[in-house]
Amino acid sequence: MLASVRAQATLPLEVLVIDQSAEPYPLEPFAALVHVHDPQIGGASAARNRGAELARGDVVLFLDDDVVLESDCVRAIARAFAARPGLVGAQCAIHNPWDDAPPSLYDFSTRVFEQGFFNARPQRRGKEEIPRLIDGLASAYRRDLLRYERFDEALPGYSLAEDWDLTKRAARRGALTTVAAARVRHEHAQTNRLDPAAYAKLRRRNILYLYEKLGAARDPRNRLWKQWWLLGETLRALRTSLRAYAGTGTRRA
Numbered sequence: 001m002l003a004s005v006r007a008q009a010t011l012p013l014e015v016l017v018i019d020q021s022a023e024p025y026p027l028e029p030f031a032a033l034v035h036v037h038d039p040q041i042g043g044a045s046a047a048r049n050r051g052a053e054l055a056r057g058d059v060v061l062f063l064d065d066d067v068v069l070e071s072d073c074v075r076a077i078a079r080a081f082a083a084r085p086g087l088v089g090a091q092c093a094i095h096n097p098w099d100d101a102p103p104s105l106y107d108f109s110t111r112v113f114e115q116g117f118f119n120a121r122p123q124r125r126g127k128e129e130i131p132r133l134i135d136g137l138a139s140a141y142r143r144d145l146l147r148y149e150r151f152d153e154a155l156p157g158y159s160l161a162e163d164w165d166l167t168k169r170a171a172r173r174g175a176l177t178t179v180a181a182a183r184v185r186h187e188h189a190q191t192n193r194l195d196p197a198a199y200a201k202l203r204r205r206n207i208l209y210l211y212e213k214l215g216a217a218r219d220p221r222n223r224l225w226k227q228w229w230l231l232g233e234t235l236r237a238l239r240t241s242l243r244a245y246a247g248t249g250t251r252r253a
Helices: 002-006 044-054 073-083 107-112 160-172 196-213 220-247
Strands: 016-021 033-037 059-063 067-069 087-095 123-125 129-130 137-141 175-184
Touching: 002 016, 002 067, 044 059, 044 160, 059 073, 059 107, 073 087, 073 137, 073 175, 087 160, 107 123, 107 220, 137 160, 137 175, 160 175, 160 196, 196 220
Parallel strands: 016 033, 087 175
Antiparallel strands: 059 137, 067 175, 087 137, 123 129, 129 175
C-alpha cells in the first residue's frame, strides 16, 4: 500500500501510519511519512480516530494495508471534494479479488435478505453511484465531519461494520458519492482474519448493535426487515456449518 501511495502522481500532504503492533513495524522512511506507534490503541476504530485527530489536511483518505492504488487517487479524491462543498464522504472505486468470479449464492442471498436498514448496496442517481456503505478499506471524509462523527470504538477487534456505521451518520450531514477515477485494488490479506463461523457471529452482533444505536426500529418497515435479515443470517450460518462438517470427513449418529 505504501509503495503505491509513494508512486502517486499527486502526493498527499502526509501519510499517517497508525501502528498498534507490540514492536514498531519496520517502515522505510520517506518525506511525508508520519509513523505513529502505540500498542495501547485498541482496534481499527481507535486507529482511524487517532489518524483523524492527527491529520492536517482538509480531507482524510483512509486506506487499509492490503490496498493498492491503481490511479491518481489522491488527485481524484481532492478534486471531488473541491468541486462539491456539500460532499462529506466518498468511496474509492474498489476492485475485489472476487469481483471477477461469477455471482455466488452469497451474492444472491445478499440481494434477497438485505433490505431496508440492512441494505448496503449502492444506489444509482443518473450516472452517479451513491454508496449506502463507504467501505473503510478505501474511504475519504472531510476532516470537519470527523470532528463530530467518530468511528465507534465499542466495536471490538478490527471493528467490523464501523464503516457502515459512520456512513449512515455521515449521510445525515451531507452528500456521499463514489469517485470512479479513484481506482484501488484490494489484495484481501488473510492476516488477522476470522474463520467463517466467528465472522458470522461478529457480523450479527455488530449489525444488531448498530440497528439499536442508530434507531432503525423507528421505521416500522425495518422491524420487518430485521426479522427477514435474521432469517438470512441463520440460513447462511447453517450452510457454513454444513460445509465445515462435510470438510471434516466425519459422520455422526
